[in-house]
Structures are given as C-alpha cells and as structure tokens.
Amino acid sequence: MAKRSVLGLYSEEDSAADALDNLREAGFEEGDYEILTGVPYPEGTFGEAEPEHKLYRWPLIGAACGFTIALLITAGTELAYPLITGGKPILSIPAMAIIMYEGSMLGAIIFTIIGIIFESRLPRIFMGAYSEKITEGHIGVTVTTEETRTDIAETALNKAGTDGEIIRGWE
Amino acid sequence: MVNNPGDRVLEPYVETDNSVETRKAVSDGLLGIHNITSNRFWQFAALFGIMFIFGIVGFVWKLSLGFDDKSTWGYYVAVFAFLMTTSSAAPMVAIAPRIANSHWRRPISRAAEIWTLAGCLNLILYIPLIWLLPSLENGRRSLWFYGQQEGVPAYSPHIWATLAIVGLVLLGLSLLWLSTLPDFAVLRDQGEGWKKKWGGKLALGWRGTSAQWNWQHHRMGVVGAFYFMMLVFVHFFISVEFLMVHVPGWIDSLYPITHAHNALQAGVATVMLTMFFLRQFGGYKDYIGLDQFWGLGKLLLALSLLWFWFWFSSFNVFWYGGKPSEQAVLELLVKGPYLYLFITIFILVFILPWFTMIWNPVRRSVWGPAILATSVLIGTLLDRIRLYVASWDVAGRSMAKELEMKMQDVPTKIQTPGYEDIFIMVGFIAGSILIFMLATRLIPAVNLWEQKEMLLYKAEIQFHRTKVTVMGKSR
Incomplete structure (x- = not known):
C-alpha cells in the first residue's frame, strides 16, 4: 500500500516531545515518525530513540x-x-x-x-511532508504511514498543539 | 547569615533564549549579510581576477620553457608548497576545535573550511611537478629503497605523492560539503534567485532528521580526522620528494614534521587574516569578536614558539655535528647566500609573534593578531622561497648521485626569479583568494547551523550575587 506522510510543526521542544508521546500512545512505532529540526539537538531531547549508526x-x-x-x-x-x-x-x-x-x-x-x-540516503527526490519553516527554527514531527492511518497520526499531532495546519505529503 | 535554607531568596535561572523567533533571527541576520555583495567586493574580485590571469600566463610561459633546467623551477615549487602550507592547512582551524568542542570556533569554522576549495588550484599547480620530479633512476637517495629492493618502480614518488594530494583535496571537498549541507537546505528554503536554486541542488533533499544530524556529526569527525592524517602525510611527501632528496647530505628525520608544523602555523595565520577581513569588511562584526581572535591568538603564539623548537632541533644537530656535509647544508640553507633572508624569516615567524603575542592586550585585540598573522604569512612565503629555491638550484647541478654536497658546490648567490615566476607567485596566491571570495557568494562565510546550535548551549544564570554565562557541552 502506498505510504503517506504528515507533518506537524511546533514552536516549543516540549510540544514536539508531547507529540511523540501521543504517537506512541496511538500505536506508532519508532521508525514511523521522525523529528525534523534546523539545529542538531542532543540525541534524546524529544524522547526519541538515539539513532544507530554504522559509520565506523x-x-x-x-x-x-x-x-x-x-x-x-x-x-x-x-x-x-x-x-x-x-x-x-x-x-x-x-x-x-x-x-x-x-x-x-x-x-x-x-x-x-x-x-x-x-x-546519507541522499539525494532524496521526494521530500514528503516538509515545510520551509523547519530551517527557520520550527520543530517538525513527521509520520510516515499507510493512508488509512494518517487521520490517527494527525489527531495525535494536533493533540500536542501544532503551530499551524498539518502538512501532508507523498513518500 | 541564613540559618534556615527555606529563607533563602532563590533567584530564577535566566534561561537561554532558544525560541523560534531567535533561531529565525539568527538565520535572517546571517542570510541578510550573506545576500549583500558590495561594489568593493567586486572591485577586489576583479583585481584578484586580473592577477590570476597573469598567473595563468606565467603558468603557460613556465611550461613552454620546459623542464630541462631544474634550477629555474625553485620559485614555482615554492609557491606550490606555500599554498599547500596555507590554504590546505587552514581547515585544521575548523577540525581541531570542533573535535575539542570549543564554542569560540563556531563563527570561523566555515571560513576555515572554504579554504579547502583552493586545494583544487593547488592540484592544477601540482600537475607539472610530476614531470619536473626526476625518476629514481637519476641515482638520488630516497625513501623508496630503489636499487636496494627489487620491484620498486622508478616513478614511486610520482605515483604515491599524486594519490596523497588527490586524496587530501577529495577529503577537503567532502568536509566542506558535509559542513555546508544544512546551510544549503537553508538557502533552498529561505534563499532567493540563483542561491536558492543551487542551494536546492546541493542540499540533495536534506530535511534535518535526527538520523541525518547524527550521521553528519559523526561523518564530519571521521573526515576531519582523516584530513589531519592526510595533511601530515602530504607534507611529508612534499618536504621529502620536492625538497630534501635534492640536496645530498640533507638527512634530517625531523624536517618532514617541521614542514607539517609550519603548515599548522600558517593555516592558523590564514584563518586569522580571513576572519579579520570578514569582520572588518564582510559585515560579520557582530559574529566574529574578540573571543575568536583571543582563541586563535593563543594557538598562533604556541605554534610560533614551536617553530623555534623545530628549527633549533634540526639546526643544533647539523651545527654540533659539524661534518663537512652538514656544514655544507647549513651553508646552503642558513649561513650562505640566504643568510639575510633567513634572518628576516626568523624575525617574521618567530621573534615578532613571540614578543608581541605574549601580551594579553595584543592577543585580545582585533588588529594585533591580524598584523602578526600577516607577518607569519610573509615569513612563511619567504621561508618556502629560501628552502625550495636553494634545493632546486642544487637539483639543477646534477649532484643527485653524490652522497654529500661539498662546500665548494654550494651556490654562492640566490637564483633570480624570472618574470614568469613572479607572475605565478602573485597570480596563484591571488587565485586562491579569488576562489575563496567567489565561494562565499554561494556558501555562507559564517556557519548558520552552528550559530543556531550555540543557542542551545548558552545560558546566563544567577550565581550567588552575580550572573554568569554558562556554556553547555555539546555532543
């Protein structure tokens, strides 16, 4: 099934962290959602799992x-x-x-x-759900899931108090 | 005296202003400066462009004269070595303090990294040297065990030095791209015109996920560490293959690392001067402050003191040893025709920085370190001329097979540069500066994401009766 992505934007770090809690409560797993920032926050700031790397x-x-x-x-x-x-x-x-x-x-x-x-998984041809506000300073929480579950994801994101409308995108 | 802790008036923490508005203000402020290109910028770019054209004319002229008379190539090799000593070493100012988590480097790390682009010019300058460098068949003693070990190709230095220099340039470009990737995304999202277009192309779809930041952080560390290792290795090659082996009797195991140290000193001086110009004329006065000059000034002082240590350690062995071959090498490089040049160099790269940079008011100023950096750079250029012109003068006298140089074989006067040499020296140094200037039109000269990251780690807190700035340790 084709996947869709939804993006919620937040001004505060705590709101973005709340959004991740809501997504976990709604049954989404690590890997379904990502934090998008214009600054490298310390790992775990939003309660997300520390990314694994095999760089060495x-x-x-x-x-x-x-x-x-x-x-x-x-x-x-x-x-x-x-x-x-x-x-x-x-x-x-x-x-x-x-x-x-x-x-x-x-x-x-x-x-x-x-x-x-x-x-790097770059170049990324399709940006999915993305907003230029991320590089301005907003914090984005994006969820990539089946089309049938996007409504649940939107509800979870909105519950944390998004700054503006939810943005949808193709993957 | 407060007996009950509950009676204490607790001052609230003054938290860091890490709001969306502040982050946007940092981006907007830096992009605002980045987007302005003054007339003065284009006037200087045109001037350096014209000088670079003269450099290209000199380059073609030099090639047309051929490679037979090696004694005339000293100035050419000297300018190549000078550029490798300055522009290729400048990124170390970004790499080392970043690994050490120093905050003061944030506004200047990008300027240091942009110098890696000048490495492409060094590569062009290097190509004729492959033809200039004689094969090992000329009988010179080398590190390659040619003639002692079967199967060693006669062109080993050419092959391995080329691979090392190409490797260094590739690493430099990778480092710059990795560091600029998030800023290209900012240009893609917030930029205008051609910068937005190129930002989009070079950002390659960067979105700023936690995994991408993690990946970028670790990659910059790995590539930076390799850059340092390769830089030292390249200087080892340059100093051995293009310098020492051409002077019979110049046997000094310390000199290759001396050459690499000179590069670190000149690299710091290059970045010092770059940040001075960015601050005074580039509009970055609010970002590049005394902290940066102070931090880099301390490094320059330490490296200038080390210059003496390295030089004296080698000189002492030759002078105290006093063998005829060692006396001849000292006569060539220090006491003979290059004596006055050597004294000038000694003053410019050691005495002046030492006696001025020990004073805190000089180190903690804008003009002091910049003037001293100019002194170090001029001294380093003269030092490269002294060493390479002298060595290639000897290389042109077909003494390669000799075990040692005799005193009567030491040249009695300095090779005079031809017009083409002057064109190349002026033109290619100007060309490096031109590449840097043009690169700053696309790449922000002050790192946007590192400046915004600073907001996460800086806070002012109440400390008893005063307020202090607390700097957090980043990853």
Whole structure:
C-alpha cells in the first residue's frame, strides 16, 4: 500500500516531545515518525530513540582493503623479483611501510566517501511532508504511514498543539 | 547569615533564549549579510581576477620553457608548497576545535573550511611537478629503497605523492560539503534567485532528521580526522620528494614534521587574516569578536614558539655535528647566500609573534593578531622561497648521485626569479583568494547551523550575587 506522510510543526521542544508521546500512545512505532529540526539537538531531547549508526565500519573496511591491496602490491612485486640486495630480507617492512600506510589511508578515505553517499540516503527526490519553516527554527514531527492511518497520526499531532495546519505529503 | 535554607531568596535561572523567533533571527541576520555583495567586493574580485590571469600566463610561459633546467623551477615549487602550507592547512582551524568542542570556533569554522576549495588550484599547480620530479633512476637517495629492493618502480614518488594530494583535496571537498549541507537546505528554503536554486541542488533533499544530524556529526569527525592524517602525510611527501632528496647530505628525520608544523602555523595565520577581513569588511562584526581572535591568538603564539623548537632541533644537530656535509647544508640553507633572508624569516615567524603575542592586550585585540598573522604569512612565503629555491638550484647541478654536497658546490648567490615566476607567485596566491571570495557568494562565510546550535548551549544564570554565562557541552 502506498505510504503517506504528515507533518506537524511546533514552536516549543516540549510540544514536539508531547507529540511523540501521543504517537506512541496511538500505536506508532519508532521508525514511523521522525523529528525534523534546523539545529542538531542532543540525541534524546524529544524522547526519541538515539539513532544507530554504522559509520565506523566504512573507514575500517576501507582501511583493511587498502592495507591488503598495498601489501599485495609490495609483497607481490618483491616476490616476483626475489633478489637479495645488501643482505636485506626479500620482504623488508621499511620498504613496504609507506605504501601500506598510504594504501590504508586511501582505502579508508574512498570507503568513507562512498559511505557518506550511501548512508546519507541522499539525494532524496521526494521530500514528503516538509515545510520551509523547519530551517527557520520550527520543530517538525513527521509520520510516515499507510493512508488509512494518517487521520490517527494527525489527531495525535494536533493533540500536542501544532503551530499551524498539518502538512501532508507523498513518500 | 541564613540559618534556615527555606529563607533563602532563590533567584530564577535566566534561561537561554532558544525560541523560534531567535533561531529565525539568527538565520535572517546571517542570510541578510550573506545576500549583500558590495561594489568593493567586486572591485577586489576583479583585481584578484586580473592577477590570476597573469598567473595563468606565467603558468603557460613556465611550461613552454620546459623542464630541462631544474634550477629555474625553485620559485614555482615554492609557491606550490606555500599554498599547500596555507590554504590546505587552514581547515585544521575548523577540525581541531570542533573535535575539542570549543564554542569560540563556531563563527570561523566555515571560513576555515572554504579554504579547502583552493586545494583544487593547488592540484592544477601540482600537475607539472610530476614531470619536473626526476625518476629514481637519476641515482638520488630516497625513501623508496630503489636499487636496494627489487620491484620498486622508478616513478614511486610520482605515483604515491599524486594519490596523497588527490586524496587530501577529495577529503577537503567532502568536509566542506558535509559542513555546508544544512546551510544549503537553508538557502533552498529561505534563499532567493540563483542561491536558492543551487542551494536546492546541493542540499540533495536534506530535511534535518535526527538520523541525518547524527550521521553528519559523526561523518564530519571521521573526515576531519582523516584530513589531519592526510595533511601530515602530504607534507611529508612534499618536504621529502620536492625538497630534501635534492640536496645530498640533507638527512634530517625531523624536517618532514617541521614542514607539517609550519603548515599548522600558517593555516592558523590564514584563518586569522580571513576572519579579520570578514569582520572588518564582510559585515560579520557582530559574529566574529574578540573571543575568536583571543582563541586563535593563543594557538598562533604556541605554534610560533614551536617553530623555534623545530628549527633549533634540526639546526643544533647539523651545527654540533659539524661534518663537512652538514656544514655544507647549513651553508646552503642558513649561513650562505640566504643568510639575510633567513634572518628576516626568523624575525617574521618567530621573534615578532613571540614578543608581541605574549601580551594579553595584543592577543585580545582585533588588529594585533591580524598584523602578526600577516607577518607569519610573509615569513612563511619567504621561508618556502629560501628552502625550495636553494634545493632546486642544487637539483639543477646534477649532484643527485653524490652522497654529500661539498662546500665548494654550494651556490654562492640566490637564483633570480624570472618574470614568469613572479607572475605565478602573485597570480596563484591571488587565485586562491579569488576562489575563496567567489565561494562565499554561494556558501555562507559564517556557519548558520552552528550559530543556531550555540543557542542551545548558552545560558546566563544567577550565581550567588552575580550572573554568569554558562556554556553547555555539546555532543
């Protein structure tokens, strides 16, 4: 079933927090609603669940890949020409260290940038229920749900004292 | 004396004014300044534009002269190193205090980050250096174990230095975009004309959900940390591959980090001067105040003192060691033809900042730190000229295979810059400033969302018989 979104705007933080309480009481779950703000509030300000992130996996995986590739490049070339020079071992760490460090860095950087693009869920083509008042300073509570439940969501949002009309949007 | 606690007159907390109206007022105020482009701005932009055209002429002229005579390329490499030392290091002023949760950096962090755009110009300037840098086959001693370890490509420095510099530029652009994303959304929603259009395109549908803010906060931390690591690594490459290896006998394990330190000092000076101009001429007087000059002034003082420590640590080893090769290196870089230049540099980047910035009235002023920042930047440019012109002068004398430079091999006079060198130096420095200026027409020079975030963490409370400002710790 197609989903719709509704948005209530609030001037006060407590009203937005009340709206989340009302939504939970009305049977909506975390993930059905989101807080929209123009400022990064501390996590949990509105009683919402702290967002989980897997941000550190990207650079770590990237660094591991980069390190492995660098190790293969250096060790591979050295083993391909196994000549002992100056009494040094064929696989000499000092000769490999710079490339392995840079390989790890580049892998981490490339994966971080890919992670930024992938995890941001951007670009978002359809904005859904949104208001320009959010970047002005209002706090938005948006609910994304089946069309049949939008009335329940609107009632819950209105009960907390919205600042203006409820805004509806497509997802 | 109050014996019964109930008799105390309890003063109410004076809460922070974090209302919708205040948040809107902050946005409107900053957007109002951002939307005004004065005639003076365009006059200076035109001036820097003309200078940049001269720079491009010099660039083409220099390329047409070829790469055979390496001794004439010192000034070109010096200006590249200077830009990498200043514009590429400036974002550290945003990264380090943000990680440390310092509030004073809020009005200046964006200005520091915009300098990452000048990294694109540095990349253009770097391209000819790939052809200029000789392959390892010329016999110079390097970090690459060429000739000692089988399988090392002769163009290792070219490959890895290029990747490192490209990585730094990409990280810089990512950092700037991440930081500006919420402000692009403000431009999309509240902006006008072409700024609204581009804000919409670059905001990519940012809505400001808790997850997006969380994601942006952590990503900026990760990218910032990588930027710092890569900056140090790039300076390691520049100082080794484009400087030290061309002077036989210049063996100094400390110098690469000295080069990186110089970048931090010059980066702070660059941001100091930028915020001075934004305050005095950009209309941001109400946002950039003494706190910012004081905070950054302390950093500049500390980094200027460190300049001496780094320089003396290297100098002492060479001077005390006194081997013929070490004496020749000192003759080249300090005591010989560059002596007066070195004394000037010593005064500009160490003596002047030290003896003036130790005084609180100078540090806690607007003009004092700005003048000292100018002194540090001029000194750093001269320092880059001293080191790179001297080294490439030696590189042009085909001494790469020598284990050490002899005293009679030390050049006796400073290479004179050609007209094309002067064009490049003036033009590309002007080009960096031009890129910064033009970028501020789209990107707000003072961070909107960080200024609004400040409202959440600042409150004035009653403390016994007085009122004090309490700054909360953000995430």
